């Protein structure tokens with residue numbers, strides 16, 4: 001029998017968005033409320049989700065209610081208090097989470113399809129990047145579950161030691177660019193440490209979160225421990241952020257919303273905060289590697305345009321030393337020009353669509369701003385139509401939605417480091433090129449940003465790499481230091497700096513972020 005195409009599979013997939021509370025699906029915004037209350041809230045507004053690929057209506061998300069958040073938090077609180085998960089041995093939680101990895105693997109094609117449909121990313125990216133990264137994040141948390149150590153000391157007959165416990169109920173709010181990965185980044189350390197969780201996915205990418213929670217229950221996570229509530233940021237996100245019974249709020253999204261999370265935490269119960277926010281990462285190329293420019297250009301293009309540039313760590317500012325500028329830029333343009341927006345459901349596509357019409361228009365407005373402010377457009381800059389000969393996934397709305405939201409990889413040269421496109425996070429396929437003379441100038445330009453998430457550099461000088469590690473304001477610095485760089489994955493936990501956020505979520509440090517410690521002094 002012929003294997004169905006991804007489009008056929010997409011059309012056969014029932015796309016519905018329901019809250020997942022206390023181990024089962026419930027209608028969004030209804031939770032376990034009484035019939036009388038349901039009548040009052042069932043007319044709440046809904047959000048139309050259009051396909052990034054073709055502009056057809058994929059599904060609708062209820063804007064949600066405060067009541068559904070209350071129900072989900074209560075479910076998580078009950079589960080936490082009775083110890084059905086928090087009271088297990090770490091080895092028991094580990095075994096269950098290992099089963100969850102197995103189930104993600106077993107369902108990887110379905111999960112990848114949901115990511116592709118929601119985000120507009122190529123199906124190959126979803127299969128070969130999103131799913132493996134989600135699994136490795138979960139594996140990393142699992143590895144550390146039974147390796148939590150606490151300090152101990154003694155003085156005469158007095159013994160002191162630390163006890164580390166799960167923090168309690170975690171509220172997690174996430175953005176839309178890597179929905180499953182971001183959900184796992186929160187759920188993995190939260191669950192591994194023994195917490196209960198209420199997760200709110202973005203209203204623009206709602207499909208995979210409920211499925212992840214459902215798989216967690218199938219793996220053996222007890223009902224009530226992992227809950228999902230859908231809806232708008234203004235209603236559901238706000239209610240979660242201000243909820244008095246959430247102990248830790250873990251947020252991934254824009255810096256603007258991250259600041260609102262700090263206010264919400266302060267105005268409510270001073271809940272703990274983990275914030276993973278925006279970035280405007282520099283990729284600094286020095287002139288000491290003139291023979292490796294093809295390889296370096298490949299890294300620059302990959303970091304700038306991965307996931308259509310909708311990537312918090314996108315290397316969206318290319319800082320290049322003047323001696324190699326012309327040569328490197330020619331190679332970057334040549335390689336980026338190969339990336340053509342294509343149907344995300346085409347298995348050969350390497351570059352897909354932007355998430356929605358609003359974001360598409362925002363990226364185009366930034367491109368116009370770049371031109372207005374005097375930067376030189378050297379590649380792309382246009383919205384394009386993509387041939388979708390086989391038609392739409394969902395029903396085509398009779399309004400002004402475009403047939404998909406595609407923008408070419410775009411490069412600006414001669415960008416003023418203080419201009420809008422060099423300062424603001426575009427979160428789309430736009431690379432700004434800036435020239436520098438020496439190390440001091442490179443570092444000054446790189447640090448001329450309110451963000452501090454990630455930096456990239458290409459240099460063969462170990463001394464220079466060490467200086468960059470000290471002087472750059474970035475939670476993570478990746479250095480390409482040879483002509484054949486070894487791409488091993490050590491993945492130490494990093495913490496965002498400046499207005500890119502705060503707190504670590506990966507590895508052992510991540511588990512500690514999802515816990516509290518008590519120091520016990522025993523004077524016997």
Ligand code: NAD
Pocket residue numbers: 173174175176177178182200201202203231232233234236237238239241252253254255256257258260276277278279311312313425427453496500501
């Ligand atoms: P966003 O801030 O608009 O929304 C993020 C989440 O917050 C969504 O679930 C949204 O519904 C919710 N929200 C919005 N307003 C809220 C409010 N007032 N109260 C509570 N919740 C609210 O961000 P986005 O556009 O979804 O995502 C893109 C941003 O996320 C970019 O800035 C990107 O850099 C960042 N991001 C950061 C990382 C990281 O690890 N640092 C990873 C991915 C994305």
